Amino acid sequence: SRSDARRAIEQGGGYVNNRRIDSLGYVLTASDLASETVIVLRRGKKKYALIQFANA
Numbered sequence: 001s002r003s004d005a006r007r008a009i010e011q012g013g014g015y016v017n018n019r020r021i022d023s024l025g026y027v028l029t030a031s032d033l034a035s036e037t038v039i040v041l042r043r044g045k046k047k048y049a050l051i052q053f054a055n056a
Contacts, residue, residue, distance in 0.1 A: 008043045015042040 006024060008014045014021040017034045034040050041049040 005043070013044045016040070018042070 005014065009021050009024055009026075012020060012022075016026075016028065016032050017040050028039065032039055037053045037055065039051045039053075041051065
């Protein structure tokens with residue numbers, strides 16, 4: 001949920017491609033892509049999400 005994500009970031013447990021997110025106002029950019037169309041999100045040690053974007 002949104003509140004769980006907010007707590008994880010505030011407590012230092014939110015990551016984008018293994019880089020810690022320090023700010024609740026963090027905005028994903030093209031430099032955050034792990035490859036051409038993929039971003040890896042992580043919460044804590046074990047919860048991962050792989051987001052793949054379609055080429056438009």
